[in-house]
Amino acid sequence: MEVEAAKLIGAGIAAIPLAGAGVGLGLIFGNFLAGAFRNPSAAAANQQTMLLAFALTEFTGLLGFVIAMIILYAF
């Protein structure tokens, strides 16, 4: 039973990176919006970069999520 409890705690800890990913995504979208409001004509050209940054940032959180899943289900 202790192993079970440790797994659950470990999965919870492994979900912490999601907070960082959330902050990062907020920064990306927030800064993109700020820039887009300042210069709306340049916004469309930078959308691709924004989505790319979104994908790269999201990966950190997803890695945490996957590790949580592996702890929960694979061990």
Added chain:
Amino acid sequence: MLVSILTAGAEAAESAGLPQLDASTWPSQLFWLAVTFGLLYWVMSSMILPRIGAAIEERRDRIADDLDKAAESRRLAEEAETAFNRALADARAKAQAVTGEAREEVNAEIDAMRKDAEAAISAKTAVAEQHIASLKASAEAKVREAAQETTRAVVEALIHETPTPAVVDAAIAKAVKA
């Protein structure tokens, strides 16, 4: 190494494990992924994408053609407009020339007619003046004659004597002078 760790983990928890880490399903998935993806790639690259590309290309060509045609038509229209304007200007100049000529002609005619008329009028005036002059002369002579006869008649009635014309004349002259 990662794979072996994950596989070991998957094998350790067979019932509750992540289905994704069950390595026994991998060959089947890879096989069918290769088959379906390969087939899709073949269909796409050999049939469908060239077709879409050709349709888009055709449309682009057609639009370019139409644009060229439109530009050509526009050029023709502009040429026609300049030609028209030139013709209009020519016509206007010609019309002005014609008008000027006509005006001169008419003026000349009017002048000639006026001269004729003036000549005729002056001739008639001269005739009339002569006539008036002759009338005046004859009228004076008649008045004088009438005055002589009246004078003679008056003198005969008064003194029963017939005056000589010379005397009568002198007397009339004297009276007229007075």
Added chain:
Amino acid sequence: MIHAATPGLQAAGPMEQFEILPIVPLTLGNIDVSFTNSALWMTIGVVAIALFFFFATNRRALIPGRMQSVAEILHEFVANLVRDTIGHDGMKFFPYVFTLFIFILTANFFGLIPSIPGSPHNLHTFTTTSHIIVTFALAMLTITIVIIYGFAKNGLKFLKLFAPSGLPIWLMPILVPIEIISFLSRPVSLGVRLFANMLAGHIILKLFAGFVIALLGAGGFASILAIAPFLGSIAIFLLEFLVAALQAYVFAILTCIYLSDAAHAADH
């Protein structure tokens, strides 16, 4: 695990939807290549794509109809992506990137179709991209193409990718291993990103749906509360549509960027 009390409403575990179940058992040599539910949905996806594009481009009208417009918009979207990222000589990869994009997009979308209630488990809708082996195989395919093309185009100068010019010599021992690790992590991150997105979205969907069933099963006042996870699952479902399209786009654009790196490795 959530067990429903109401008979007929059976909430499955969140992982059950990812189980690979055979439909037609097959072996090739001594390798098990059974036609599974995963293979079924790959086939359905590919057939649907092929049929759609076949009928969309059948008439090839000068003024496109609705289907032809969709096909042409997708074509132009991916073509612009490839052209903007790799350049004009990158258009030889256009069929590959387009196939990749449309394959992942369809797999992601078809996975969101709700299953028919009561249908056999091995015919439930299945998200083929929620399996790491599939996404990792696609990522490895991309990286293999990148490496082969990189060496074919630049020869050994392709290795300059790991040692950018204008770098001080003393930084080399630090930066080159970092560059190599970053290059090696590309297929992992590419594959895991798509896999984890699909996994996370479907688990959350299933969890919310499980809450609804559990609350309904509890009866009384709790049944009324079931509306909250129900609305939540609708919201997550809509979000998953965005994620499905976005992840296909991200996979395609990262493929393009890696190919562009390979194409221009000798330039920097």
